[in-house]
Amino acid sequence: MPTHLSKFFRQRRIALGLRLSDLARRCGYQNLSKGSNRIDRFENTGEIHVLLYPKLADALGIDRETCERLNEEDRQQARREWLEYINTPVEPTLVVRALPGCFIGRDLPEDCTTIDQMEQFASDLARRFHKMVWLVVSRKLTIRFNEDGSKHSVEEATPDHPNAPFMRLKGSKRPFLFGCYGGGGLTLKPLPQAPKVPSDRADNS
Structure with a gap:
C-alpha cells in the first residue's frame, strides 16, 4: 500500500x-x-x-x-x-522442524489449556520424535525445545525477527508452513505477515 x-x-x-x-x-x-x-x-x-x-x-x-x-x-x-x-490474540500452536529448512505446524490437544500443559506436551513431542519444537504461545512469545525435550530458549518477536520459524517459496514474500491441523492430513497453511517496520524504504528488488 x-x-x-x-x-x-x-x-x-x-x-x-x-x-x-x-x-x-x-x-x-x-x-x-x-x-x-x-x-x-x-x-x-x-x-x-x-x-x-x-x-x-x-x-x-x-x-x-x-x-x-x-x-x-x-x-x-x-x-x-x-x-x-x-498483540492480537491467537490460538497457541506448535511448529516442528521436520528437516533443516522444513517446518510443520501442528495443533495442541484440546486438554492443553495452561502454559505448563502446553510446555509439557511440546517437550514430550520433541523428545519422542527427536525434533526441534517451537511452542508458539502468541504472536509475541515462543518457547523453543531441543530434540531431547529440554527447553532451549524463550523467544520474543521484534520488528526485525519473528518469534517462530516459517518457509517461503523462492521469489515469494508469503510465509507458510506445512501443517497437520484439525486431525486432517498434511496441508499447506499460509501465514499472516507481520507489518514491516522499515529502517529505510529502499530495497534491492
Whole structure:
C-alpha cells in the first residue's frame, strides 16, 4: 500500500505534470518501460529500488529533510501497526522442524489449556520424535525445545525477527508452513505477515 513518502512523491510528479515515462527519463533510464514500472510500484506500494530512490528525489526536487521526515512518519505508523499485530490474540500452536529448512505446524490437544500443559506436551513431542519444537504461545512469545525435550530458549518477536520459524517459496514474500491441523492430513497453511517496520524504504528488488 502507498506510504506517506510514496504519496508525496506521486503528488509532486503530478504537480509537475510529469508522466511516469517522463520521470523515468529524468532518472536516467534508457528502458523507459522498466523505469516507469519501478516508479509506479513505488507510488503504489512504497517499495523502491535502492538506486532509484536518490535519483527520484533529485528529479522531483525533494530535499533530504522532507524525505527523512516522511520516512519517520512511515516508521512510526508501521511500528503502531506491528504492535497491534503482535498483540492480537491467537490460538497457541506448535511448529516442528521436520528437516533443516522444513517446518510443520501442528495443533495442541484440546486438554492443553495452561502454559505448563502446553510446555509439557511440546517437550514430550520433541523428545519422542527427536525434533526441534517451537511452542508458539502468541504472536509475541515462543518457547523453543531441543530434540531431547529440554527447553532451549524463550523467544520474543521484534520488528526485525519473528518469534517462530516459517518457509517461503523462492521469489515469494508469503510465509507458510506445512501443517497437520484439525486431525486432517498434511496441508499447506499460509501465514499472516507481520507489518514491516522499515529502517529505510529502499530495497534491492
